Amino acid sequence: MGSTLKQADFKGQAYQVQEDVYFDDGREIALLHFMYSHPKLEELRGNPQKVLDAIDEYGRTKKYLMNIGEYKSKTVVELIKKEKPQIMLELGGYVGYSAIAFGAAVKEAGGKRYFSLEKSPEFGAVISMLVDLAGLSDIVKVVVGSSSDSLRRLHKTGQLTHIDLLFLDHYKPLYTDDLKLCEELELVGPGSVYAADNVVKPGNPPYLEYVRSTVEQKRAKASSADGNGPKGRPDLVYDSKFVEGWEPSGVPDALEITRCVRVES
Numbered sequence: 001m002g003s004t005l006k007q008a009d010f011k012g013q014a015y016q017v018q019e020d021v022y023f024d025d026g027r028e029i030a031l032l033h034f035m036y037s038h039p040k041l042e043e044l045r046g047n048p049q050k051v052l053d054a055i056d057e058y059g060r061t062k063k064y065l066m067n068i069g070e071y072k073s074k075t076v077v078e079l080i081k082k083e084k085p086q087i088m089l090e091l092g093g094y095v096g097y098s099a100i101a102f103g104a105a106v107k108e109a110g111g112k113r114y115f116s117l118e119k120s121p122e123f124g125a126v127i128s129m130l131v132d133l134a135g136l137s138d139i140v141k142v143v144v145g146s147s148s149d150s151l152r153r154l155h156k157t158g159q160l161t162h163i164d165l166l167f168l169d170h171y172k173p174l175y176t177d178d179l180k181l182c183e184e185l186e187l188v189g190p191g192s193v194y195a196a197d198n199v200v201k202p203g204n205p206p207y208l209e210y211v212r213s214t215v216e217q218k219r220a221k222a223s224s225a226d227g228n229g230p231k232g233r234p235d236l237v238y239d240s241k242f243v244e245g246w247e248p249s250g251v252p253d254a255l256e257i258t259r260c261v262r263v264e265s
């Protein structure tokens with residue numbers, strides 16, 4: 001599905017242009033230096049919104065960062081206010097922008113824990129430092145490692161038994177497999193809600209097809225599938241909608257918001 005938004009209609013303040021190399025070239029550590037030598041450092045301490053504003057300032061004046069950004073994050077913050085999740089988990093933390101925006105919203109809504117799963121130990125360290133700066137270390141738990149391994153381990157050790165709100169923003173081809181893994185581990189079920197980022201830019205047709213399929217379609221596909229990857233629970237009924245928004249660089253994108261409504265017998 002494409003976007004009905006046009007880049008020319010973007011009215012916000014854009015990040016720097018996303019070039020061919022747009023992460024893991026030292027900019028994440030440069031961001032940490034920028035934050036911890038910020039002239040308003042003392043005002044940032046314990047203030048999630050000011051920390052987010054300073055990260056946006058870096059993205060606008062120094063280098064592009066692959067954050068969800070202030071425009072699309074409003075959709076997820078509204079969802080948190082409505083759903084009041086006790087446990088929220090994100091796949092893909094990067095430098096902590098979403099962990100800070102959504103961790104603060106979960107805390108304000110009376111929630112218990114925000115898990116940020118990030119593959120890179122270096123990025124995980126940056127998330128921890130910025131979450132600490134924002135005063136959210138009591139709610140945000142950073143978990144370093146590959147998402148599928150981390151989900152299995154958190155489940156096995158009893159640290160994670162249920163996910164009320166799942167934010168998918170990591171390796172695009174893994175969205176469907178990791179969701180199926182959460183289904184199989186019964187971490188998600190009726191009442192759980194998923195917000196998947198970047199379903200237009202770069203797009204994720206297999207994920208959209210999965211969450212928009214009927215139980216019959218999923219059962220038919222599961223019975224003809226090969227043995228690779230998690231099978232998920234085709235009997236979960238989903239209600240899914242496409243919510244358009246802007247990348248922080250002013251490029252049109254969208255989130256797919258999906259609710260698990262019931263189990264079909």
Ligand SMILES: C[S@@+](CC[C@H](N)C(=O)[O-])C[C@H]1O[C@@H](n2cnc3c(N)ncnc32)[C@H](O)[C@@H]1O
Nearest residue numbers: 067068092094097098118119146147169170171
């Ligand atoms: C788009 S960025 C996340 C942005 C972040 N959610 C935000 O909006 O602030 C994607 C992140 O996913 C991480 N990632 C990629 N594959 C992963 C995996 N298999 N498990 C965990 N994290 C992964 C990358 O290292 C990167 O930091």
